[in-house]
Every structure is written in structure tokens, then in C-alpha cells.
């Protein structure tokens with residue numbers, strides 16, 4: 001088993017240039033934004049002198065390439081810089097925000113599997129039947145609804161109208177988190193499920209028609225045990241990469257949804273720091289998100305390798 | 320005839336459209352298999368051999384069903400049995416081996432586990448005990464180093480080993496009837512021979528009855544005691560292997576014999592049967608073989624010939640050659 005995970009170190013090394021490309025793009029994009037950080041920081045009490053002084057103090061008057069090199073040099077020492085707005089290390093801000101976003105994503109992933117697996121199985125069991133049509137209708141509608149709209153609707157119905165869930169925030173205890181994150185996670189899960197259902201449904205149909213399912217039936221296997229033993233894992237294999245790709249999109253979606261539900265995660269941090277021209281924070285968050293997407297790609301391949309013994313990623317030709 | 324292990328009577332398999340029989344694929348097939356018997360079914364591609372076998376196993380593909388007729392196992396009707404009762408028979412009473420061992424094994428499960436699945440379910444064994452049974456079965460099918468091979472995945476094994484795994488899986492619960500659908504067709508000739516030997520040996524040891532579907536007359540000759548010849552969904556001739564192959568009455572059986580190589584007389588010219596089998600939709604009235612038959616007369620195309628006894632235990636459905644005893 002372990003020898004089939006040899007590909008991981010190579011993949012990590014391959015992702016270093018990607019990460020640098022990301023820093024480069026992020027850095028210059030952030031500085032292309034109109035506006036001045038010193039001005040944003042000082043607010044209404046700003047005078048020309050104080051703005052100039054702060055600009056020099058922050059090093060914002062140096063040429064951009066020089067600023068970028070300083071940024072990189074600090075990065076090598078594990079220093080993401082200091083937030084202009086909060087005057088604390090960017091890494092401290094990340095440490096607070098990252099768990100919220102990760103929890104949200106993981107929660108959303110689990111909920112979407114809880115939604116997708118039964119629905120896909122229901123549809124695949126009799127393709128073209130009424131249940132299949134119902135599930136396919138759901139995927140169409142689900143795909144058509146914008147994520148933020150779903151979030152707002154869930155909020156209006158379950159939080160405002162029926163008061164079953166809080167309208168926002170993250171809570172304090174672990175149990176709180178599960179409760180507070182439910183609606184935002186459900187929002188993301190609803191938007192991710194249609195893709196998973198489609199992929200699972202079609203691979204389940206293939207698996208159910210396969211000869212080895214016939215073999216399993218000839219051993220007296222049926223129903224749930226047949227499904228667990230010989231259908232789900234085989235059907236999951238092609239779906240894993242679909243989920244991997246979609247998790248990347250989900251990271252983007254979660255940034256928006258965090259705003260809708262006032263969650264103190266990466267999305268909120270990102271948007272606040274963009275508005276206040278807090279470049280180090282914008283850079284830190286973006287860098288983290290980019291690396292996270294790379295890690296998701298590697299994790300996807302790990303899961304893929306574990307599910308399918310025929311796969312050997314170290315031999316796979318990768319573009 | 321209650322001492323028969325399996326009785327198939329007037330079996331009709333086909334498709335239904337809007338609840339009504341639409342296409343008939345296997346028509347009015349009857350045969351029976353006694354305990355310890357080894358029964359071969361031969362016929363060319365598309366003649367309905369696999370579907371007949373799958374109907375016995377209750378594994379017809381989606382859309383295809385038993386339209387009428389009776390399949391009885393040990394005196395009990397399989398067709399009228401509730402599904403859960405029938406499933407309990409699959410494994411400990413009736414087991415099946417498929418043609419393609421690559422696609423018939425689950426690619427993501429270790430082969431030992433796949434063999435152990437039946438014993439766990441039907442014999443109520445623990446995971447460990449079932450694993451021991453699996454390794455034992457693998458050893459009995461002649462797989463070298465079974466402990467190590469049990470942990471392999473199907474793609475890591477050769478075709479011959481995979482088919483032995485299939486056999487080990489099928490006999491793991493000691494079935495009384497083993498259904499084999501061309502178990503050696505996908506293998507090369509030497510491996511084919513070894514696998515047949517294993518199968519024969521196991522059946523001889525345990526007294527398991529065998530239904531063996533193939534299009535290879537030599538294999539039937541080597542393996543089976545009794546046989547039926549199928550053509551276009553009908554059984555056209557049946558009897559002991561010695562009778563059918565030694566004294567073929569139906570022109571189709573004769574044609575099959577003429578088109579198969581005979582190792583005792585390698586100089587003999589092979590004579591192919593002219594033409595093609597009828598498609599499902601254009602099946603002619605009367606004898607389906609008539610359009611290709613050298614002996615055909617007008618009456619052949621009028622009605623399906625009845626199955627006649629041509630010798631004790633030997634039947635054929637041909638108005639030209641089967642009427643001898645009658």
C-alpha cells in the first residue's frame with residue numbers, strides 16, 4: 001500500500017513553482033488595486049504628512065519589485081508579514097481563520113456525500129424510472145440555483161422564519177460550531193451535490209451492469225450488502241476526481257458564503273483586507289488558498305490510489 | 320423424475336414490452352440434470368446458452384425475463400420461489416462460473432476476500448475462518464502459494480489463476496450444482512486444459528453436478544456425460560455425449576461435427592455450415608435451421624418439428640432424421 005504513495009513527495013516538490021507563480025500574481029494584482037493603504041489605515045484624520053510618514057514606515061514608497069523581494073525573503077523565513085490593519089502577524093490571522101473555513105469545507109463535503117450517495121443510488125437502481133427522473137430534476141434545479149441565493153433562502157427560511165438556526169456567527173464550543181456551520185455547509189453541499197450525484201449515478205449504473213456484480217449476486221449477495229460490498233467503492237472511483245476538482249471551486253464558493261453567514265473564516269478575512277488595502281493579509285490568504293488547492297489535488301490522488309488498487313500514480317503520465 | 324437435481328420444462332425466455340411478450344429468445348427449452356451428472360450445452364454464438372444458464376441462476380440481464388415454463392431445483396420450483404429464499408440457494412446449492420474471469424471478479428477487492436464472501440454469508444463463518452476456507456479452496460484448485468495469492472487483486476494474476484479463483488469461489492460453499500458459462504473460452508489451450516482438469520477433479524471429489532456451456536465440442540466430449548445442442552433458442556438434439564456425438568441425428572449437430580477439427584483424423588476437410596443463424600427478429604416459421612439445412616423439404620418451414628425420441632435417452636427435433644424410432 002505505502003509504496004503506491006511514493007508519488008506524494010514528487011508532487012509536493014512540483015507544486016513549489018506553482019506556489020511562487022501564485023505569489024507573483026497575487027503580489028502585483030494586490031498592488032494594482034486603486035487606493036492607498038496608509039490612507040485607508042489613517043481614515044478621516046489623515047493629513048498629507050501623516051500619510052507620507054506611514055507610507056515610508058510601511059515601505060510602500062519603495063519600488064514594487066523591491067517590495068516583492070522583501071516579501072519573498074520574509075516568506076522564506078516563514079514570515080508572512082504583518083497585517084497593516086490589525087498590526088499582528090498575518091500568520092496569527094490565518095491561524096484563527098483557517099480552522100473555520102476548513103471545518104466549513106469538510107462539513108459541506110460530508111453533507112454533500114450524505115445527500116448524494118442515497119440519491120444517486122435511488123436513481124441508478126432503476127434508470128429512467130420515476131425516482132431517477134425525480135433525482136435528475138433535483139440535480140437540474142440544484143445546478144441552476146446560485147449559491148449565495150440558496151444561502152439567503154436557507155437563512156430566511158430556517159433562521160429567520162422558523163428560528164431553528166442562528167443567522168450567523170461561529171459559536172464558541174465544538175458543538176456550537178457544528179450547529180452554527182450547518183446552514184452554510186448545507187448551502188455549499190446543495191451546490192456541490194448535483195455534480196456528485198450525476199457522476200455517481202452514471203458510474204453506479206455501469207457498475208450495476210457489470211459482470212462482477214452478477215458474480216456477487218451468484219454468491220447470494222443482495223440489497224445493502226451488495227451495494228456496500230460491490231457497488232459503492234467501485235462507483236466512487238471516477239467520482240473522487242470529480243469531487244477533487246469541485247472542492248477547488250468550493251473553496252471559492254465558501255469565501256462568498258462566509259460573508260452571507262458572517263463566519264470569521266478566510267473569506268471574511270480576505271474581503272476585509274481587500275477593502276482596507278491590507279496587502280500582506282491579502283497575500284497571505286491567497287497564498288494559503290492556492291497551496292490548499294494544490295494539497296486537495298494531492299489528497300484526491302491519495303484517495304484515488306487507496307480506492308483503486310490498479311492505479312499507480314508514480315507511473316501515471318501527468319500533463 | 321423427482322430424483323432429478325434440476326428440471327427445466329418448456330422454458331421460454333424473452334423480453335416484454337408494455338407487459339406483453341415481445342421477443343422470444345429462448346423457446347420451449349426442456350432438459351434435466353441428475354445429481355453427479357455433467358451436462359453440456361453447445362451451440363453457436365447467440366443460440367441462447369448463456370441466457371438459459373442465467374435463468375437457472377436467476378441472473379437474467381435487465382429487460383430479459385422468463386416468460387413461461389418451469390425451473391425446479393431438487394423438486395422445488397425456482398421460478399415460483401420468493402426472491403430471498405432463492406438467494407439463499409445461490410452459493411451453497413447452486414453456484415456459477417462466468418466466461419471472463421477478468422470482468423467477473425471485482426477489481427478493487429482482494430481475491431481471498433472475494434472467495435471468503437460466500438462462506439461468511441452462507442456458512443456463518445467469522446472473517447478469519449472464512450479466510451482459511453478461501454485459502455484451502457485456492458490450494459484445492461491448484462493455486463501455488465495460496466496464502467500470498469489470497470492477498471492479490473485480480474489484475475495482479477494471470478488469466479488461468481483468475482479462472483481458478485472463480486472456481487474456488489464457486490465451490491467454496493460446496494454447491495450441489497455448478498453452472499459454468501464457457502469457463503475456459505478466454506484462456507489459451509494449455510491453461511484451458513489445466514482448468515478443465517481442476518474443475519473435473521473437484522466435481523468428481525464432491526459429487527457436484529455440472530452444467531457446462533461451451534461452443535467447443537471437444538471440451539464437451541472431454542468433460543460431460545450428457546449434452547444438449549442448442550440452435551436459435553431451441554434444443555435441437557440431446558442425449559448422452561456418446562450418443563449425440565457418435566450418432567448425431569440433427570443436421571445441425573452433424574454440421575457442427577463436420578466443422579470442428581477432429582484430432583483423430585487431422586487430414587479430414589472441415590466443412591463449414593453455410594449461411595448464418597437467423598436473427599431474433601427474422602426467425603423463420605418452422606424449423607429455424609431449415610434455411611441452412613441440406614436436407615430441408617417444404618414441410619420443414621411449416622411448423623417447428625416436435626422433439627422425438629430417436630433412441631433411448633436420445634432426442635432430436637428434425638422431421639427428416641428423427642422419425643426413425645417413431
Ligand SMILES: Nc1ncnc2c1ncn2[C@@H]1O[C@H](COP(=O)(O)OP(=O)(O)OP(=O)(O)O)[C@@H](O)[C@H]1O
Nearest residue numbers: 344363364365366367368369370371380381383534
Ligand atoms: N441483455 C440482453 N438484452 C437483450 N437481448 C439479449 C441480452 N442478452 C442476450 N440477448 C440476446 O439473446 C440471444 C442469446 O444470447 P446468449 O448470450 O444466451 O447467447 P450464447 O448462446 O450464450 O452466445 P455466446 O456463445 O456468444 O455466449 C442473443 O442473440 C442476444 O442478442
Ligand SMILES: [Mg+2]
Nearest residue numbers: 368369370500
Ligand atoms: Mg454466452
